[in-house]
Amino acid sequence: MKTSLSWLRDYVELPAGLTADQLDEALTNLGMEVESIVDQGATVKGDLVVGRVLTIEELTGFKKPIRFTTVDVGRDAPQEIVCGARNFSEGDLVAVILPGGELPGGFTIGARKTYGRQSNGMICSAAELGLGDEHDGIIVLPADAAAPGDDARPVVGLADVLVEVEITPDRGYEMSLRGLARELSYAFSAAYTDPATLVSAPGATATPPYAVNVEDTVGCDRFSARVVRGIDPNAASPAWMRERLVASGIRSISLPVDITNYLMLELGQPMHVFDLNRLSGGLVVRRARPGEKLTTLDGVARVLDAEDMVICDDTGPISLAAVMGGETSEWQPDTVDVLLEAAHWDAVMVGRTARRHKLFSEAAKRWERGVDPQLTLVALERAVRILTEHAGGTVDDRVLDIDHVVAPATIELDPGLPTRRIGLAYNSDQVTELLGRVGCTVTGVDPLAVTPPSWRPDLLAPIDLVEEVARLGGYNDIPSILPPARGGSGLTPSQRRRRSVGRALAENGYVEVLSYPFVAPTAADQLGYPADDPRRSAVRLTNPLSETDPLLRTSLLAPLLGTLKRNLGRGRRDLALFETGTVFLPRLASTAPPAMGVDRAPTDEEWAEANTIVPAQPWHLAVVLTGDADPAGWWGPGRPASWADAIEAARIALSAAGIDPARVSVAAAELAPWHPGRCAAIAVDGTVVGHAGELHPAVVSAFELPKRTSAMELDLDAVPLPPVTQAKRISSFPPALIDVALIVDRGVPAADVSLVLAGGAGDLLETVSLFDLYESDQLGEDKKSLAYKLTFRAPDRTLTTEETLAARDAAVTAVAARFGATLRGA
Structure with a gap:
């Protein structure tokens, strides 16, 4: 959000001598990230003065028109200046920067000879002063703006301070002058004027000015509209509006469009203006239908999604609601009759639509953060007043207001909760006063019944109110003392075992790796699982990081073999890798889990029911080996890694897990992805806990690995935890x-x-x-x-x-x- 300090002062009585540092500190303490605070006057260095053009001589013989002028700048003698602009005449007042000055961007002005004449300074355009994008003409000041030689900064609009802040996603109300001014009134205990109270807006009339039908009142719970006819299509936006729009980083387009942008910045209510004569039949607000298309204002033809909200007339969709209008109904240079629309849209829908179509408009940014649903009629009243003041026209007295807004829910707050959570003592009166300052209505004693204002859709739970108490009470007053930590028992037995296993394998030459737990649907085929193998049933992610790997692994081997292949491709030949991590074994259920809110902790029954479909997540260990286990050298021939090494890795791991080797048995077995004749089942006390051996040739080929690559995988959670035992006495007698x-x-x-x-x-x-x-x-x-x-x-x-x-x-x-x-x- 970017705006000017002078605009903010219209609504909050800030201290007269407010410095940039004080403003920065106040905004930061309110929870906003300050991007920049720029004094516009300091962006132009040196003498920037008002000048009056005395004479103009047209120079010829050049590829473009060039003028040689003399300008009265309040000095003893007029300045001679060469200028290429043609939008000024003798007697006009202009902005002149004299030799030695410096324009934004570090462009230094000097006296030099150009086009055969001496030029002492520059007559400035808006673009050169950083005030806009206009390059074709210089700034021509009003005839009575100032006298030659006066400082031009306040005249051209360079006497202001520009403020730019980054707004967190939960505080959409701060993306407006209304919200920023309200926040600053908290910081400086200053008087605040709500711009939404500057006009009295009429309510809905029995007959609307235009027929509108809202089919989906969830996606659009409020839709308001006004009609103005007979405006002057050539009416220009007033200078004060253009200056404020430019200061906020928005280009001036036309009076009707500028008004909607101006009010969006001021109130936080995005609006849209339709050319009334280009509409065909009544408007319908609904979800898009499969296959529908819309060409938006940026000229892109877009295929709509069923979740998108659209505004339609008899020809079909004419606007991608809350994001961008369509070409067929937009304002045109000859528009004389307009329909002004202000609505309230579902934040989640807008956020998804904007990302789906990659249209992050200023309106969409505000909608997805939350907009006050009570602003529509006020914004329309302000819009029609400004429009008719500057462009004439007749306002239709009829008002459309389709209102299905649900009032904010009351939140019960324990008055002692802020003290317990923040660590500072807040009595009930302080909590009530601080919440009242943000617009909440507070009743009751214990608990407090708090009703958030319409512009704070982020206040949903008691902890949100606690955050407001901490914020307005002053973050700097909160002592930076950590709360006492509860005594812990250190690592759990399972955690200690996993560390011991990893340390033992590392000490025996294995390198630990960490793989993503995501696998492709083809992984089961690569590992050679039979059609009825339960490991083929995997959890599919709704929103995967990669569309090629949407499943959660049921074995560590697929990602681990991929890591082995990647390292082989980088020139490594002798590799022994291991990984410990969870696998995800789905529990098939025919019913959905219960819906649980945030107002209370789930009951034991709800928790148990929800966990019936949560995948089992046992902790596994896997190793893979290829190349030489013992390298060859002057000391003798090497030894290639084999299935025996994989089995020995299992023994090492189980020994480190505290299992007596006498309890471990190894027997021949058959299980994919191992070679049927070179696979061993690893059992503890007769219970199989894993397998090891040489991988099947088909699996080796599928992963493009060397022949006789071996692997092992254990279910560590299936290995019984050893009891705490007394160390045996060491005998000193001979064996x-x-x-x-x-x-x-x-x-x-x-x-x-x-x-x-x-x-x-x-x-x-x-x-x-x-x-x-x-x-x-x-x-x-x-x-x-x-x-x-x-x-x-x-x-x-x-x-x-x-x-x-x-x-x-x-x-x-x-x-x-x-x-x-x-x-x-x-």
Whole structure:
């Protein structure tokens, strides 16, 4: 929002000696971001004076008309000045900048010879002084504006201060002189005049001046209109209006259009002017229909959306409501009869329409932030008065006002809430007084019943009122002391586990990456999921960051493999990556969740019902490997990463998660996207928590990865959290080492045999580890030999041979009973 300080002073009695710094501080404390405060007089340096043209000599022989003039500038002798403009005559008063002066943009004026004549200064145009876009002619001042030699700044409009502020999206009322002046009256405790009270507007008449039907009263809850006939189409906008529009960054177009722009800036009410004689039949305000088109004032033919609001006549849409008018009904240079429209439109609809069509007009910016619905008749009355004053015409006494506006809801406010939230003591009277200053009607005692004014649609809940109390009470009075923090218990067990797992993998050579959780619909096909695989069912985002990746991942592997491919493309060959994060598993439901407001916390039943359709979000861990696990060098040949490394990564992660290796089992499995013959299921206490192995060749090809790329994925939330255990006492007695070789069926997992050995050996067993696997026809059909190293140790003594052998025999007996195992060589 950009405007001039003199315009603001029309409605608020600001201090006479107000400085730029004081104004900046006041606006900032009110919650506005100050873009700039510019003293226009300082933009032109040096002598800018009023001059009277004494003589004009037309110079010939040049490609463009050139004039050599003498100008009385109040000095001893007239100044000789060369000028190319032709819109002035002898005796006219003009603005002259003398040698040594400097125009906006750093253009310095000097005395020089040009076109064969000496030129001492410049006769200025509005563009050269930064007052507008007019380049073709210089500024010609009124005959009695000033005397030659007087300072020209106040005469041409350079004695003002321009203020530009950035308005937050929730405070649309500040995008007007009405709103800014009201805010400054708070800051300076100054008298305020509401421009909406300057005229008394007539209400709706029984017969409207023009037939209008509003079909959608949600998108447009108020529509008002007035008619003026017989205006002078050549009437110019008054100078004061043009100057204020230019100061606000708006180009002067014509008197009717300038009036609507002027009142939009002053009151905050956007308006539109129709050429009455170009309308065909009555107007209809409705939503656009599929396939409808409209050519807007910028000359672009637009295909309308069903959410767009349009104003139509018998020919179809003639205006994209609240955003931009159409070409077929706009004001024309010969327009003599006009229909002035002021309405109130739904903010959400306008915001979406403006973004959909990329039309961020000044009107749309105000509508999407919220406009006072009680301004329509006042704005129309002001418009017809200014129009008839300067262009004549006859005002139709009939007034149209279709009003479906809903009054602001009353908010119940605990008078102690501002004190609890802000940290300053506010008694009930202070809260009532501060809210009354912003226009709220406050009744009651405890709670306070607060009704916001019509221009504050952002005040919807008690916390909004608390913000107003803090703002008007003074942000600077709030002490910068942090409230006492509640005591916490630190990281949760799950958080500690995730950190431990990540640290362990990093220490073993894996690099952590962070991928977006979004995947393409083709990801399931790339990973080779069967048609009935539940992982194909994914949550689709309503408003995705990228239309190519609208789904939430059900596995970490698709984004992680994409990261692996990207790094391979950048020249990396030996890669071991890992990622921890959530996956999203949808819960299919036939009913929508309950609608919950912001006036209270949801009940337990509502919360449970809403969560029935929230996707399950377990925390997963995934790793991918390709290239060499051990690089080759002078020390020897390298070793390529394989499925075994992926399985070992799972063991490392589970060990870091506090799971005893004896509880972890690894068994052959089949699951996409792994190779059927090189896939292992990772289980804890018999419950499968993940898979690891070599990726299927088709998956490797789909992601354009090297052959034998391996991967692992664990559901960390499915891994039981370890209880808090007491550290074992470390024995200082020597261990007893015994090896056993057991013959079992080939299908028996080695990890299961380890678990049974550990259970059968008892408390004296310290460790059990597999060190050999042997298969031969001599062992028998479908048999294999598993050799384990058993370590026994007692905490309080050196074990005897008898004790060690007894523990070993107990372990072997347990395996024999479970799997029918026999001792090799027995």
